[in-house]
Amino acid sequence: MEKYTKLLIVVIVVALTLAAAWFDRTSITPDESSEIVAQNPVAPDVTFTLLDGGTLKLHSLAGHKVLLHFWASWCAPCRAEFSGLLTRIQHDPDHPILLAVSGDVNAEDAKRFLVPYQHDFKTLFENGSVIVADDPHHDIIEGVFQTFQYPETIVINPDLTMREKIVGTIEK
């Protein structure tokens, strides 16, 4: 009996040691689970209808940092931040492109809202640093990018990967 008891103890101790080694090896580190965020998914190549006519494919902006900005003329925070946003674009050393996608059902509302800015920031509009698109049916805003609250901005890297999403106004 004693022989078997000793054997049993040895077996249990060995089993516990192996279990400790195994489980220690398979410990999950918190970083593994956030891999999806680190992957920076590529922005889809959607085609925008521009406010002044014509179309633009998002991937044609590859090589530039793009601020994909969703807004509407009836949205008070959007109106409040628009001037500051254009000033930021003007002074940003990365020379990003602001692709402002309007969610106005009536394009005339967006056009009316933009008139003073097209005057004050004429260069930006003329050199293509600010592009305004129109999405009255929200096919892209909600359907593709699932933006429901305005304003929201997605920062797109020059390699077309989406770096981050800013919900609400851009603070800094």
Place this chain on the structure above:
Amino acid sequence: MRIKLAFILCLFFGFAAHADALNYDTFSQIPIQHEGRIKPLDTFARVHLQRFYGASHIGDMSAIQWLAQTMFDPAKAMEQPIFLVKDADAQAMLNLPSRSDNLYNFAETTSAIAANRTLMEPLLQMPASELSNGQRAVMELYENTGLFTQIMLSNTLFLSLSIHLPQDTDKHLSAFIDYYASMPELKKSLQAIVKNKGTNVEKYSLDEIQLAQAMRTLDTTAESTADNVLFRVIPPTWGGTDEWLSPWAIFHQGQGSPHTAEHMTLWRSLANAYQAQDADAWQKTSLALREKMLTVPGVRPDALSLEVLYYRWLPLAKSMALYVVGFVFTLLCLTGLPRVKTVRVVAFLATSAGATLHAASIAARVYILQRPPVGTLYESLLFVSLIAVLFGLFLESRFRNALGLLVATFAGSLLLFASQSFSGDDTMSMLIAVLNTNFWLATHVLCITTGYGFGLVAGIIAHVYLIMRCLKRPAENRRQVLRGGYGTALIALLFTSFGTILGGIWADQSWGRFWGWDPKENGALLICLWLIWLLHSRISGHFGERGFAVGLSLLNIVIALSWLGVNLLSTGLHSYGFTDKAAWALATFCGVECSFAAITYFILWRRERGEIY
């Protein structure tokens, strides 16, 4: 608010009664993040149905069918009597009608809670420990209706609303998500109407009334879903978090992305397939959703399938049944009936089959949870019982005298039965941060619980010895049994001592001190001291066979108090094990054990003095 909700839910289209033609196998394996872990929808459904209804199915309707109905046909789910309120005081407090099955539907419970708001408010402020049973049942019902609401509303972003607007005919609008883009325009139109005609709806045209009703529905839906975060089925894209999101959280918290859009589209298709009872579309969409989730880090399809199988097959319940069968046959074996050998073989086979299932269940849990087998009180009961059963079978294979079988079947069936009191809603719950270290769980905790297992076996053997001695079984047989108890006590001492020292090292790492006289630490020390005292007294001759056996039988009380009893104190740093369950059962156990020890000691003592034969 919930009354308002009930009203709104009625506005989601209900669907005609139908024989459910859908296959739920794939749907049940779609992952969801719930209570910190990724689990299949099947488990999510079971946990909630068990919580509300007290069972994991409603007649022929499985938990997963119930979940699908609740999410995709909320108007119908509201009518289902789902809330079990057994407590008569709670029924009286909420003025719920008395019923034989004690079941109430959502509309009844929400109305009752709303009507008794003055009763609820002080209860919400009171600590749980000060609530009476009736008050606790009321609070449980309150929480359950909240959870049920969360599930019911989880997919209302996509469900068709029974509202009509003149422009619907052009745009094919149906769900909240379709109407949302038009809400600013609709609001503007409504404001214009109110400005022109005031708030008296009698002056409104039919179109204007419909517009006002639609706005109310849309506003209330948006408002009532602001905190709808329970149904986390969509992995995040932004923000460096690993917390999954519910469809409504994506909407309200601005977490949408092209990635979440694909998920939402699939969930919408699933809702449509359910409502149309389109079996092909349902299966195709379930598969697509499951396939999509397989690329998400942390999702393990084989673990999801295994978990669904585990809860459907309930191997531990079958294992317990086999132990009970083994116990009955062992008792038959001990009565000395003819064909004892055959009966013993049957008992051995039943117990071995039970142990195999038991071990497989624990292995499955280890695989699913990716951590050592013991992390909660419930799991410690499963593990300790397995240790006792395996050691009992080992003893049986050595001595072949039914002692090992008696130990294995008694400990196995009793501990597995007791484990049901500690299982909670989800038996595979997540560990709190301090326990989230696989190394220490696999060393300290397994050592200690192995020690508990051997200690209980030693205690049971001592019981057998005392009974044999009272029944005047042959001295040689009795001594052989007690020698087994002595050896087992030594093994128990080895593991509890080593485990306690390891626990000290872990405590030093986690809390900065080796020893702090915490109740759990004191309990572990007490087992070691009790065993050391008994073994030294036996070796030194202070205890004879009788004294040693009585002391060893009382070891069960020391273990039970150290293992489960200290958790009832709800104090100290081992807060992860706190419970208020089983206090009476534990007290009864201690009472029975003390009585057993006292009675057998008294009988043997008087017999030794020649006062009785």
